[in-house]
Amino acid sequence: MRRLVEARAQHLGFCGLRITRPDRLPDLPDRLSRWLEEGAHGTMDWMAERADQRASPVGLWPGLRSILVLAMSYRPEDDPLDLVARTDRGAVAAYARRRDYHEVLKGRLKELGGYLSAKGDVRVKVFCDTAPVMEKTLAEAAGLGWQGKHTVLLSREHGNWLLLGAIYTSAEFEPDAPGRGHCGSCRACLDICPTDAFPAPYRLDARRCISYLTIEHAGPIADEFRTAIGNRVFGCDDCLAVCPWNKFARTAADARLAARADLEAPALAELAELDDASFRKLFAGTPVKRTGRDRFLRNVMIAVGNSGDPRLAGSAIARLDDASPLVRGMAVWACGRLLEPDAVRALHRRHGVAETDSHVRDEWSAATALTELRLGETSPA
Ligand code: B12
Ligand code: SF4
């Protein structure tokens, strides 16, 4: 039975399948509750809402006997770190430059689950990211690889460009040996993080992670992170891209997850022009669409401000009257970074005086104060 399921999984594009059982899992409740108690999940309240089920697969489904954990590769062709240096371009995380993996993996998991249940009196439930399931920890327990110091699951065969899914089943399978860590003394992922999001190896404070800030976080992004965000307009790949185990990854991205060429290095000037309809059209079927146009444009404005290129100032000026205060606020910030003090004051008179949103008003105050400061620095004593 196992061999048939493995062959089917391979046929469906999965590069790895390993099995564990609920009595073989490490101490999930402690690990999760510690993370939640620290507040490391930020505003992702959904991580806390069904924490008991997240930490207990049997609590989620009492009929559970075995857990099949599956991985699909999305290894990018280019090094994502090269893109971070191209400041006139927006960097979209590698996983998001393609069809939404939730749909692709869920579809394949359902097919595999259907195949399994057709083989006998077997019940299955399939999960990919949308249910309270700790996929990385299950994957390590099943032996697919190990959670690296960056907390992401990686393996010696596939590196860390893997997306995960799980099948809970009432069938009894022999479990595999759990994964063993091979990080050794390496700390490349910890050192490269632009926002110091790792308080310690194997622990991530999501509140500081660019992936959280640009995707999950709905409000304005705190000033302390804006410069470090650089041109990352959706997610971040730095800690993954630097991992030495990727060099040994033989697996190419699955064809169903082929990257879209137009999302490889989109021009910031073009992204800055997106309205709701063109945003939805450009990102149709990708994970970016779920974040929504306003949050995305907020990120684009930060990238424009970080470009250091005054020629992009026009892209920020055009968003000073945007209907979304999130976008207006970051457009003000970008103008403050790219324009001369006189120009910022003139823009404030034209666009800022009538501003009603308190956050955007604060941005105007900060931008005009910054330009005053710059004036002071350049005026003769
Ligand atoms: C919440 C979430 C996020 C949050 C928090 C990330 C995080 N590290 O938890 C944010 C928004 C930041 C995020 C970002 C990303 N995510 Co995400 N995310 C999730 C989600 C929904 C839940 C993860 C979770 O349970 N976190 C809770 C904490 C408690 O878990 P943890 O970090 O694993 O913590 C463990 C360790 O601290 C460990 N631990 C504690 N002490 C010690 C000590 C030692 C020695 C060891 C070994 C371990 C250990 O115990 C904890 C529990 O096991 C999963 C999908 C899912 N349902 O599982 C996807 C998932 C983890 N994300 C994924 C991806 C691809 C990403 C990004 C790469 C996307 C991007 N490019 O922007 C980044 C990576 C950032 C990073 N370095 O983690 C993939 C990762 C695949 C893989 N190979 O592991 C997943 C599995 C989605 C999927 N179905 O494929 N994500
Ligand atoms: S995804 Fe980026 S910001 Fe988040 S932990 Fe990794 S390097 Fe740091």
Ligand code: SF4
């Ligand atoms: S970069 Fe180094 S420390 Fe980080 S996950 Fe990879 S091997 Fe482990």
